[in-house]
Amino acid sequence: MKVEKVMVIGAGQMGSGIAQVCAQAGYQVVLHDLKQDFVDRGLGIINKNLSRNVDKGRLTEEQKQVILGQLTTSTDLKNAGDVDLVIEAAVENMEIKTKLFAELDKIAPAHAILASNTSSLPITEIAAATTRPEKVIGMHFMNPVPVMKLVEIIRGLATADEVYQVIEDMTKSLGKVPVEVNDFPGFVSNRILMPMINEAIYTLYEGVATKEAIDEVMKLGMNHPMGPLTLADFIGLDTCLYIMETLQEGFGDDKYRPCPLLRKYVKAGWLGRKTGRGFYTYE
Ligand SMILES: CC(=O)CC(=O)SCCNC(=O)CCNC(=O)[C@H](O)C(C)(C)COP(=O)(O)OP(=O)(O)OC[C@H]1O[C@@H](n2cnc3c(N)ncnc32)[C@H](O)[C@@H]1OP(=O)(O)O
Numbered sequence: 001m002k003v004e005k006v007m008v009i010g011a012g013q014m015g016s017g018i019a020q021v022c023a024q025a026g027y028q029v030v031l032h033d034l035k036q037d038f039v040d041r042g043l044g045i046i047n048k049n050l051s052r053n054v055d056k057g058r059l060t061e062e063q064k065q066v067i068l069g070q071l072t073t074s075t076d077l078k079n080a081g082d083v084d085l086v087i088e089a090a091v092e093n094m095e096i097k098t099k100l101f102a103e104l105d106k107i108a109p110a111h112a113i114l115a116s117n118t119s120s121l122p123i124t125e126i127a128a129a130t131t132r133p134e135k136v137i138g139m140h141f142m143n144p145v146p147v148m149k150l151v152e153i154i155r156g157l158a159t160a161d162e163v164y165q166v167i168e169d170m171t172k173s174l175g176k177v178p179v180e181v182n183d184f185p186g187f188v189s190n191r192i193l194m195p196m197i198n199e200a201i202y203t204l205y206e207g208v209a210t211k212e213a214i215d216e217v218m219k220l221g222m223n224h225p226m227g228p229l230t231l232a233d234f235i236g237l238d239t240c241l242y243i244m245e246t247l248q249e250g251f252g253d254d255k256y257r258p259c260p261l262l263r264k265y266v267k268a269g270w271l272g273r274k275t276g277r278g279f280y281t282y283e
């Protein structure tokens with residue numbers, strides 16, 4: 001099977017990045033969200049990223065226009081009726097994802113692959129909401145998508161080998177490096193990364209050091225490009241909390257309990273960069 005047309009669901013920070021790299025690689029892309037405002041915000045991010053590449057001489061204005069021409073927008077899921085692949089990047093919530101996958105199963109052509117960019121939720125459970133579990137797979141991009149090389153590819157219990165192969169080939173065609181992992185809570189990336197971020201939040205909560213000191217230790221001491229609290233703000237504190245809850249519930253182990261301070265910030269609506277305030281404040 002050849003992938004030509006892709007629908008990306010969710011025009012947030014991940015969905016807009018995924019749509020951008022797909023369009024840059026020559027795929028036809030439909031960027032879908034609940035409201036036109038949200039889709040427009042996503043398109044705005046893509047436009048800004050492409051303009052930066054034009055300014056830096058990596059793209060011509062004509063190439064930018066060709067890439068933008070590969071993109072169409074949608075607020076009606078029925079537009080999935082003629083796509084070969086859906087990449088879902090809506091919020092990290094099982095109820096929302098299973099509802100979307102059940103609807104997509106009815107709308108998308110029989111040959112279409114349904115992929116999720118979930119950062120921690122079980123692919124097998126998402127697949128069970130459809131009548132095509134062999135065509136459901138995890139395609140976990142990293143943030144910021146245009147920059148980060150990795151895509152974790154997660155096989156659900158029923159994922160077919162041919163489907164895995166199509167997704168692996170497509171990932172390479174985006175200039176990314178696929179890494180195969182099995183379906184366990186948090187996969188590999190967030191099984192390791194998120195407990196570190198959660199521990200950094202506990203370190204702040206317990207008054208071991210200031211937020212700046214915690215970040216500086218990890219940046220200068222461990223050569224991390226961002227300190228863990230800056231990274232949490234960058235990922236989104238809501239997403240961090242959902243991932244910790246998935247790890248705690250999925251493994252039934254309280255060593256993954258989310259820090260109460262993380263919960264408090266999410267309840268306050270301080271979700272990090274995307275809301276202008278998290279551990280730090282942003283313009
Ligand atoms: C939660 C999950 O499920 C999984 C995840 O994604 S976890 C998060 C994984 N990501 C990380 O860990 C990111 C850690 N941070 C970094 O690697 C770096 O800080 C960074 C790449 C984000 C920025 O790098 P930096 O050197 O500090 O800043 P800067 O010089 O401004 O940017 C480097 C390049 O990235 C680009 N860039 C930075 N942010 C970007 C964004 N949001 N979108 C697109 N491009 C971006 C810049 O344009 C710049 O490009 P060029 O060098 O080609 O001009």
Ligand SMILES: NC(=O)C1=CN([C@@H]2O[C@H](COP(=O)(O)OP(=O)(O)OC[C@H]3O[C@@H](n4cnc5c(N)ncnc54)[C@H](O)[C@@H]3O)[C@@H](O)[C@H]2O)C=CC1
Pocket residue numbers: 009010011012013014015032033034038089090091092093096100117118119120140141142143234235236239274
């Ligand atoms: N933020 C990160 O660093 C990473 C996030 N992810 C995963 O990607 C997904 C999206 O995360 P972000 O882009 O950060 O979130 P975000 O909050 O920036 O964007 C989510 C978008 O999905 C839309 N949406 C919500 N419900 C929808 C529905 N039913 N139909 C269509 N659109 C819907 C929202 O309107 C919003 O625009 C989550 O599953 C997250 O776990 C994966 C890798 C990294």
